[in-house]
Amino acid sequence: MLLRLRPALPPEQLQAVLELARELGYRPQFLDERKTLLGLDGHGRPEHRSRFEDLVGVAAILDAGGATELHERAGRPDTVVSAGEARFGGGSVSLIAGPCAVESWPRLLEIAREVQRHGATLLRGGAWKPRTSPYSFQGMKHDGLELLSRVRAETGIGIVTEVLDPRDVEAVALVADVFQIGARSMHNAPLLVEVGRSGKPVLLKRAFSATLREFLLAAEFVLAQGNTQVVLCERGVRGFDPTTRNLLDVGAVAHLKRATHLPVVVDPSHAAGRSDLVRPLARAGLAAGADGLIVEVHPDPSEVHSDGSQAVLPETFGAIAADARAIAALDGRRVVEPSLTAVER
Ligand code: PEP
Ligand code: MN
Numbered sequence: 001m002l003l004r005l006r007p008a009l010p011p012e013q014l015q016a017v018l019e020l021a022r023e024l025g026y027r028p029q030f031l032d033e034r035k036t037l038l039g040l041d042g043h044g045r046p047e048h049r050s051r052f053e054d055l056v057g058v059a060a061i062l063d064a065g066g067a068t069e070l071h072e073r074a075g076r077p078d079t080v081v082s083a084g085e086a087r088f089g090g091g092s093v094s095l096i097a098g099p100c101a102v103e104s105w106p107r108l109l110e111i112a113r114e115v116q117r118h119g120a121t122l123l124r125g126g127a128w129k130p131r132t133s134p135y136s137f138q139g140m141k142h143d144g145l146e147l148l149s150r151v152r153a154e155t156g157i158g159i160v161t162e163v164l165d166p167r168d169v170e171a172v173a174l175v176a177d178v179f180q181i182g183a184r185s186m187h188n189a190p191l192l193v194e195v196g197r198s199g200k201p202v203l204l205k206r207a208f209s210a211t212l213r214e215f216l217l218a219a220e221f222v223l224a225q226g227n228t229q230v231v232l233c234e235r236g237v238r239g240f241d242p243t244t245r246n247l248l249d250v251g252a253v254a255h256l257k258r259a260t261h262l263p264v265v266v267d268p269s270h271a272a273g274r275s276d277l278v279r280p281l282a283r284a285g286l287a288a289g290a291d292g293l294i295v296e297v298h299p300d301p302s303e304v305h306s307d308g309s310q311a312v313l314p315e316t317f318g319a320i321a322a323d324a325r326a327i328a329a330l331d332g333r334r335v336v337e338p339s340l341t342a343v344e345r
Contacts, residue, residue, distance in 0.1 A: 109154060145174075193222075196224065
């Protein structure tokens with residue numbers, strides 16, 4: 001590992017750096033006369049980088065050496081996350097679709113059948129909704145979970161649903177194939193630890209204003225619990241122009257595919273905030289290397305209580321799925337199809 005220390009460090013700060021280095025089993029050696037470049041010889045571990053970053057005397061980690069964090073690519077092959085029939089990463093692309101929130105049994109069943117027919121292997125739908133206002137619809141909660149459990153039994157489609165509170169992880173785990181951690185919860189370390197402990201796949205959404213380092217360290221909280229099944233989700237960051245709800249960070253998708261071995265999916269719905277832009281943003285995300293999409297779909301957006309303006313019709317989702325097959329094929333990847341017979345389609 002190679003550290004850059006602040007110049008002219010007071011002796012106690014210098015001592016703190018050297019002591020931590022020795023405690024972690026390194027042999028420290030200064031590489032310059034001013035004592036600002038400190039080489040650490042020894043076996044790095046994932047947790048070492050943050051330990052040094054926390055010290056006031058350390059200006060930067062110039063090279064983490066063997067102390068690679070768990071999310072880092074570092075020559076590792078793609079991690080493939082499997083949930084139900086879906087597979088993300090390693091050349092497999094999967095589609096998640098469904099309503100923003102679970103609102104009624106007939107609609108949920110209808111949407112599940114429609115998105116499955118068009119190529120979704122996972123159904124999304126929130127039972128708990130993280131809303132900006134406490135007066136907005138907060139979701140059906142346990143009743144919503146019950147409907148998700150029924151729709152799974154009826155159609156065989158896997159379930160992606162959000163968990164907001166660490167106390168609900170156990171209940172949600174009984175129904176979900178994938179936990180969704182929403183943008184507003186990305187910084188909730190106790191929640192990340194709890195879903196990490198569950199061992200179930202986690203779809204982690206990037207917070208509106210999170211840097212990629214913050215996003216990856218949120219993933220690290222889950223990985224550090226021994227849960228390798230993490231899917232990163234780029235859903236747009238806060239921009240300055242209200243024309244779109246958020247700015248889809250396509251560069252982040254391309255970067256994450258290089259910097260980590262974790263699969264990345266794109267949420268074009270929350271990025272756009274408008275149904276007419278969902279399909280082009282989905283295309284852009286896949287072209288940048290995304291291993292999947294999560295799309296809000298509803299046959300009658302006028303009746304929904306949250307995010308109606310960005311819901312696309314089932315046939316538009318069908319067109320997005322067709323785009324996905326074509327774009328994935330461009331670089332030898334494949335969209336994983338639900339196991340319906342040709343006749344059922
Ligand atoms: C959602 O998926 O409906 C949602 C609330 O998304 P986000 O957390 O990205 O805002
Ligand atoms: Mn939504």
